[in-house]
Amino acid sequence: MAAAANSEATVACGNCHEPMQRLALPGHYGRTVEVDLCSHCHLVWFDLTETARLSGPALLDLIGAMAATQRLPHRTLEAKAGCARCGAALKTVHNRSRWGASLHLECRAGHGAYQPFAQFLQEKGLLRAMSRIDRARLLQIQGRIDCVNCGAAIARDEETCRYCGSVPSLLDVARLARALDPEGVLEPQAVHRDAVRQQALQCEACGAALPPGLSVDCAQCGATLAISRLADAHERVVTLGPALRAHAAKPSPEVVKRRLEALDADLPRRREFTAQMEAEAAAQRGHHRLDGDWDWSNLLGSGTNPVRAVLLALVIWFVWYFWR
Numbered sequence: 001m002a003a004a005a006n007s008e009a010t011v012a013c014g015n016c017h018e019p020m021q022r023l024a025l026p027g028h029y030g031r032t033v034e035v036d037l038c039s040h041c042h043l044v045w046f047d048l049t050e051t052a053r054l055s056g057p058a059l060l061d062l063i064g065a066m067a068a069t070q071r072l073p074h075r076t077l078e079a080k081a082g083c084a085r086c087g088a089a090l091k092t093v094h095n096r097s098r099w100g101a102s103l104h105l106e107c108r109a110g111h112g113a114y115q116p117f118a119q120f121l122q123e124k125g126l127l128r129a130m131s132r133i134d135r136a137r138l139l140q141i142q143g144r145i146d147c148v149n150c151g152a153a154i155a156r157d158e159e160t161c162r163y164c165g166s167v168p169s170l171l172d173v174a175r176l177a178r179a180l181d182p183e184g185v186l187e188p189q190a191v192h193r194d195a196v197r198q199q200a201l202q203c204e205a206c207g208a209a210l211p212p213g214l215s216v217d218c219a220q221c222g223a224t225l226a227i228s229r230l231a232d233a234h235e236r237v238v239t240l241g242p243a244l245r246a247h248a249a250k251p252s253p254e255v256v257k258r259r260l261e262a263l264d265a266d267l268p269r270r271r272e273f274t275a276q277m278e279a280e281a282a283a284q285r286g287h288h289r290l291d292g293d294w295d296w297s298n299l300l301g302s303g304t305n306p307v308r309a310v311l312l313a314l315v316i317w318f319v320w321y322f323w324r
């Protein structure tokens with residue numbers, strides 16, 4: 001692992017008490033993000049300050065490091081597991097993102113949190129549920145089903161991994177490519193060609209309809225669409241590494257331009273939002289204090305307004321009076 005580095009004293013895992021592996025991951029704008037990984041418990045520890053978004057190269061390195069630890073047997077997560085910094089008890093926090101539910105185990109004193117590998121991948125939206133058909137297909141093409149969390153073999157009918165308790169899931173290749181390169185700077189690369197189609201029931205490489213329940217591969221073009229073994233998934237995208245790192249270090253002028261344009265495009269919306277907030281605040285003030293600095297724009301605003309009601313009544317009366 002290129003990114004693995006021991007920069008300071010290692011921290012002991014709060015579950016198995018073995019030293020954790022310190023990873024110095026490339027952050028945004030040349031900064032470094034350090035995370036700790038327990039190779040035995042298949043947990044990643046984020047300090048409170050490390051929860052910021054990881055860059056594409058950082059995600060790639062982290063997945064590579066996670067995959068490498070899956071050769072070791074899994075140690076069960078004990079109820080008495082504690083914070084990596086202070087040893088205090090952990091609380092389970094449930095997250096809900098557009099990708100569904102995931103969880104992390106947070107220090108009650110706020111030092112940081114553990115995330116089992118599968119929960120990390122789930123939170124990033126990289127996992128898909130594994131159907132019965134997928135299981136049969138995996139056994140047919142590779143002779144085993146791997147636990148995406150700990151790497152152990154899962155039996156055909158097991159509801160959860162018997163070692164780590166994870167629900168058997170598949171890592172979606174196209175979503176992984178998009179997560180690594182959200183700005184699409186490596187578009188011409190092969191994995192991105194796989195990523196063109198996002199429909200679940202359509203092959204992401206050739207567009208052919210997939211039989212319901214099959215996410216593993218496409219019978220039409222042979223593309224691998226989802227993978228149960230983390231190391232295999234990493235192997236498919238690791239070739240993007242040099243280009244992702246080069247982009248992170250020095251984004252191309254077109255990308256910088258695109259980022260600035262996106263900011264510019266967002267400005268009118270933000271201005272409008274601010275103006276709206278200001279108007280609402282003014283309307284509130286006006287509602288409670290009719291005399292003083294009266295703002296005529298309130299008459300056109302929404303909401304109830306006694307002055308507007310009286311004016312409206314006068315107008316109706318005038319119309320009725322001169323019309324009859």
Ligand SMILES: [Zn+2]
Binds near residue numbers: 013016017
């Ligand atoms: Zn551990």
Ligand SMILES: [Zn+2]
Binds near residue numbers: 084087107108109
């Ligand atoms: Zn703590």
Ligand SMILES: [Zn+2]
Binds near residue numbers: 150165166
């Ligand atoms: Zn497992």
Ligand SMILES: [Zn+2]
Binds near residue numbers: 204208219221
């Ligand atoms: Zn296909």
